[in-house]
Amino acid sequence: MARPLDPAKRTAILNAAIHCIQQQGLHASTSAITREANVSAGTLFTYFPDKVTLLNCLLLELAGEMSIALMQGFPVEASIKDKAFHAWQAYVVWSRQHADRRHCVKQLMVSCFISEETHQAIQGMLKSVYEVLNELGASHHCSSVEFITAVMGSLAETTIDFVLREPEKERHYIEMGFYMFWQAAGMTSEKA
Amino acid sequence: MARPLDPAKRTAILNAAIHCIQQQGLHASTSAITREANVSAGTLFTYFPDKVTLLNCLLLELAGEMSIALMQGFPVEASIKDKAFHAWQAYVVWSRQHADRRHCVKQLMVSCFISEETHQAIQGMLKSVYEVLNELGASHHCSSVEFITAVMGSLAETTIDFVLREPEKERHYIEMGFYMFWQAAGMTSEKA
């Protein structure tokens, strides 16, 4: 009956948080966030009980957006390589389009504010991607799926860094990066 | 930058900073650092004009230590691959031996506290490593030495993460990681 919680305001707070965190890190103050969101200091706490919860919600929101982007047009019936390339490309493109969001996700993922529940919820969201990586590891008789996953992640990050610096070479870096990864991944079966 | 009055005290402060930053992040308070260093709160500010300067000096110090470690026993006359492997191995081993320092470096490198000057000074320190990488890039007719450099860095970081988790597999990861990198690097000439 009373004024309902305004989803636009919640979004404004989350977007403001993205903006502030990108500029000032995770210690961006709640008052900086509310100022940026054009709401009063107290309003943040009607949408999120405390700052830690806000950060967890923010990460979930971003991971959700990202997983949707990654899964859009995912070629379920294609070869492993095509699946992997699709995920790779989608991730790089999303990151280029949302550099601020990517920056937040990176900071949040390594911070001590994110709960185990949140980490697991994210794993659940990215299930399809992890399935590709598992398949990839298995197909290479790879002793360490985790290592391949980490390598893919770090090469993708490096690729994104360069795409952000030279957006006109996006295609070039996406392909070069992926084939470097693919070649590297091929190595593991021999060395494992 | 600050004229060191008692070098031992300056070092104590820097070491205390490493310790505190590893445990509490970059927002470790100056008073926590001085407590750990067994000096008074004010003393920090006779050695460093402010906290940001301290962080910049700390990063320079750590980059210096690291570059020395990387260059120790560098095989000037060896093949490019051997030079690259030497640097790779030296970096991984130093990082395993100085996990706290590496952690600081990583946090500092992505923080908003490090000035452009500091970033360039670090580039200068790692000149020898970059020379190897330039040579490597040239030998592969690689269009993007910087990209290879970044890839080497990110694969090394990934390798270190796994060595720190499974120290008994250090050799395995060092070699697997390097050959993955080498294979990946070989790709660039074809794709560039």
Added chain:
Amino acid sequence: MARPLDPAKRTAILNAAIHCIQQQGLHASTSAITREANVSAGTLFTYFPDKVTLLNCLLLELAGEMSIALMQGFPVEASIKDKAFHAWQAYVVWSRQHADRRHCVKQLMVSCFISEETHQAIQGMLKSVYEVLNELGASHHCSSVEFITAVMGSLAETTIDFVLREPEKERHYIEMGFYMFWQAAGMTSEKA
């Protein structure tokens, strides 16, 4: 003071206030009170213009209840001593039965929130009791009816404290307390 729109709601708020104040003191928040009363945060302010007014109304309400309890079955024709004992006993019993209300009254009476008007209104409510005390003072040729009144009050409070701690000794404390008071009151005529 505020025209009661729904008396049941007004009562619910006052009862919730009693409950919260007993547990958290006078700084119990209005939102805690409304939550306990099962009404919304804003509703409190349609029944009471502000928190201070609520507290004053609450005290008046409690004083009213208490004065009714004290007067119930009052032996109008009995001796002064019997009248005094009746009031004494009624007060102790009411306090034991309504420990939470008594607690509120005590806190409110010494707080800086209660206005002079409220204090005088309470005096008015307890007129009958004061009449007994006046009679008592007169019968003892006592120079200070107020002092006797205060002594009776403070000895009754002490008695109640002990009754609440040892409810099985209620009769014992009621009688011991009253006879201590009676003896004390007898003193005044000699010393005044």
Added chain:
Amino acid sequence: MARPLDPAKRTAILNAAIHCIQQQGLHASTSAITREANVSAGTLFTYFPDKVTLLNCLLLELAGEMSIALMQGFPVEASIKDKAFHAWQAYVVWSRQHADRRHCVKQLMVSCFISEETHQAIQGMLKSVYEVLNELGASHHCSSVEFITAVMGSLAETTIDFVLREPEKERHYIEMGFYMFWQAAGMTSEKA
């Protein structure tokens, strides 16, 4: 070597706390206290780690002052009645001279901020008074020393209330109050 902690500043903070608590209750804000003490908001926390500790220290300080006043010229060899009267009188006089301090003590004693340690420390300070009360209880074959103690306390408080209102009648109230108490105490042996 550096500026030493200034006892005068500590005292200023405690006195400011007394003043603010008297006016606003125990929820007087630390900033109100520091404003009154003419120190900055942060200084309070160099003298006391937190507000609760400040309140405990304040009560200990006041209890110390009071116990000194109560014990000054205590007639160790006199009769029980003379000892009791001495304590009674000393307490009333101290309370009249330090109405603000007395008010603080009363509020602090019933607050939830005071630790068990503090309560015990106070018991220790007032040991001599408690010994008199024990002796008094024993001499009356009184079943409940605690009750007599409480009665003495509450009658003293009532006496003080009247002395504060009519300071010119101090002697009158001190004596009347004490003899009322003495008479009341005599009752217990018959009723216990």
Added chain:
DNA sequence: CATGAATGAGTATTCATTCAT
């Protein structure tokens, strides 16, 4: 009239930095 979202001043406490000793 009831609701509860919005507000912003207020809370205890921290912290980088200054400066008297």
Added chain:
DNA sequence: CATGAATGAATACTCATTCAT
């Protein structure tokens, strides 16, 4: 020069009160 007390702006969060729905 070392010390650590003093400072006051900043922090996350609360709360009485208002007002749009």
